[in-house]
Amino acid sequence: MDLHLKGRLVLSREADLPDLGDFLAEANGTVLAKGAPAGLGAVVSDHSVEGSEIGLTIDSHEFVRAHDALLRLKNAFVKRYGREQKVGVRGIAIDEYDVTFDIPREPLHEVTLPFVESLTFNGLSSTIHLVDVDEEFLQGNYIDRMISRVREKIEDQYYEGKGEYWKLMWASPSKAVKWDRDPTDAMVEEGWLKQGPTKGKWFLRPKAAAVLRAMERIAVQEILEPLEYQEVIESHFVSFDIWLRTGHLTGSPNELYYAFEPATRDPAAWERFKDIVKITKKVPEDELVGLLKPSMAGLCYAQCPVVYWSFQNQTIADPSLPVRLFERAANSSRYESGGRHGIERVDEFHRIEVVFIGYQEHLLGIREELLGKYRRVFNDILDLEWRMAWVTPFYMQQAGQVGIDDEERMVKGTIDFEAYLPYRGDRETSEWLEFQNLTILGDKFTSAFNVKGQKGELWSGCTGIGLERWTAAFLSQHTIDPENWPDGFRRYLPELPKGYDLL
Numbered sequence: 011m012d013l014h015l016k017g018r019l020v021l022s023r024e025a026d027l028p029d030l031g032d033f034l035a036e037a038n039g040t041v042l043a044k045g046a047p048a049g050l051g052a053v054v055s056d057h058s059v060e061g062s063e064i065g066l067t068i069d070s071h072e073f074v075r076a077h078d079a080l081l082r083l084k085n086a087f088v089k090r091y092g093r094e095q096k097v098g099v100r101g102i103a104i105d106e107y108d109v110t111f112d113i114p115r116e117p118l119h120e121v122t123l124p125f126v127e128s129l130t131f132n133g134l135s136s137t138i139h140l141v142d143v144d145e146e147f148l149q150g151n152y153i154d155r156m157i158s159r160v161r162e163k164i165e166d167q168y169y170e171g172k173g174e175y176w177k178l179m180w181a182s183p184s185k186a187v188k189w190d191r192d193p194t195d196a197m198v199e200e201g202w203l204k205q206g207p208t209k210g211k212w213f214l215r216p217k218a219a220a221v222l223r224a225m226e227r228i229a230v231q232e233i234l235e236p237l238e239y240q241e242v243i244e245s246h247f248v249s250f251d252i253w254l255r256t257g258h259l260t261g262s263p264n265e266l267y268y269a270f271e272p273a274t275r276d277p278a279a280w281e282r283f284k285d286i287v288k289i290t291k292k293v294p295e296d297e298l299v300g301l302l303k304p305s306m307a308g309l310c311y312a313q314c315p316v317v318y319w320s321f322q323n324q325t326i327a328d329p330s331l332p333v334r335l336f337e338r339a340a341n342s343s344r345y346e347s348g349g350r351h352g353i354e355r356v357d358e359f360h361r362i363e364v365v366f367i368g369y370q371e372h373l374l375g376i377r378e379e380l381l382g383k384y385r386r387v388f389n390d391i392l393d394l395e396w397r398m399a400w401v402t403p404f405y406m407q408q409a410g411q412v413g414i415d416d417e418e419r420m421v422k423g424t425i426d427f428e429a430y431l432p433y434r435g436d437r438e439t440s441e442w443l444e445f446q447n448l449t450i451l452g453d454k455f456t457s458a459f460n461v462k463g464q465k466g467e468l469w470s471g472c473t474g475i476g477l478e479r480w481t482a483a484f485l486s487q488h489t490i491d492p493e494n495w496p497d498g499f500r501r502y503l504p505e506l507p508k509g510y511d512l513l
């Protein structure tokens with residue numbers, strides 16, 4: 011890394027500074043060299059004095075960052091001249107700062123970055139050019155994170171458009187197709203469902219609600235109770251500090267729903283708003299924005315972050331390990347926008363999230379245990395045509411994220427469960443529906459929230475049971491006529507509620 015800085019020491023007054031050149035030359039060999047290999051310290055390569063300011067040009071490498079060198083010079087200056095000349099240093103200023111660093115590959119197209127005046131590339135090297143840099147910026151370690159971000163954005167360019175990684179692990183036999191309708195359309199026609207209110211949401215009338223709740227009972231009674239999972243109930247609201255730890259605010263900020271508190275509960279502050287609503291029968295958007303605090307939280311996107319947060323900085327007692335939990339109170343909200351479809355891709359859905367935490371050696375056993383129960387449910391109860399695929403690409407591991415330990419073992423990573431939807435076309439070419447998944451995360455979230463076991467590091471995993479997706483998969487294959495439903499399912503829903511007729 012090469013650093014090039016143009017900055018100033020701002021003195022308390024104009025002063026006569028005998029031997030300033032000698033002082034700086036000596037600093038180059040002493041204070042500015044400390045801690046760096048020989049010849050690789052920071053060097054003041056130019057200086058000038060103008061009124062009460064000393065202009066400095068500093069060149070350095072990663073061992074003594076140029077801005078640290080400026081701070082070191084400030085202290086050394088005070089030692090040398092402070093008492094003798096009765097002069098202090100009021101502050102430092104950095105007018106220009108160039109940071110040149112290596113990149114693993116050349117970018118494929120433009121890379122942008124906030125805070126920079128310019129970002130340039132030259133072969134396998136890149137330069138960040140900053141102007142008027144303030145101290146917070148340097149103390150907050152922003153420069154190192156900017157370098158990492160540039161490298162990460164270049165890597166991302168190579169994986170864009172590569173398609174998703176997908177490796178078949180297991181597939182059920184194909185089953186006779188009973189119909190080829192989209193069950194959402196059929197349910198809307200029959201009055202089981204009403205779209206809305208607001209985009210991507212549904213009102214489930216009694217028959218649809220009964221099917222979804224039957225799915226929930228199956229999950230609880232066939233999978234979670236026999237495996238002794240304990241229920242927890244969390245808030246729908248997720249604070250930003252939780253999502254900063256899990257990475258959701260960088261991974262999917264564009265899919266999050268944000269929550270706002272009123273700026274005040276004082277009725278007087280809301281009076282004008284109320285007046286406008288009463289008079290216009292509309293909501294004055296600008297007026298409303300002015301009455302809200304900036305968002306500090308969002309609506310649940312997946313339940314597991316809050317479950318992990320609940321263990322933050324805790325040590326779990328060995329006899330309690332592995333911990334097996336599930337959450338089904340918080341709905342998941344996601345801004346799916348143009349991707350919305352039917353009940354299977356909605357902006358608000360009902361999901362049971364299963365979380366397990368244990369030592370590394372517990373986790374594979376837990377996965378097998380769950381897979382065994384899932385197989386029974388999808389084969390014997392829901393009688394689905396379905397398959398499992400390993401979907402964690404190898405490069406994810408290299409990027410330090412969840413990945414595969416080695417291609418064969420497939421330990422850390424995600425298994426997607428997919429169902430054939432006849433309404434989408436033939437088996438071979440149509441897209442199957444991911445109706446749930448199961449992930450072993452390694453220590454990703456346990457270290458993010460500093461959750462420990464008595465014997466050391468813990469691993470965790472989770473599996474999200476999407477009830478709308480189970481329902482969509484089931485009805486796409488078995489129709490919405492209970493006569494066509496497999497006995498295993500009918501045991502959980504012997505009779506549909508009679509509902510009501512609307513004229």
Ligand code: ATP
Pocket residue numbers: 312344346353354355356357359361444445446447474475476477478479
């Ligand atoms: P997709 O690739 O379909 O968007 P995802 O990778 O975003 O899914 P996860 O975040 O892994 O999904 O969520 C786990 C489960 O939550 C999914 O397997 C599915 O059952 C359910 N799910 C996710 N998004 C939706 C949605 N928009 N509508 C209904 N269920 C959903």
Ligand code: ZN
Pocket residue numbers: 312313314315363472473474
């Ligand atoms: Zn999860």
Ligand code: MG
Pocket residue numbers: none
């Ligand atoms: Mg998604």
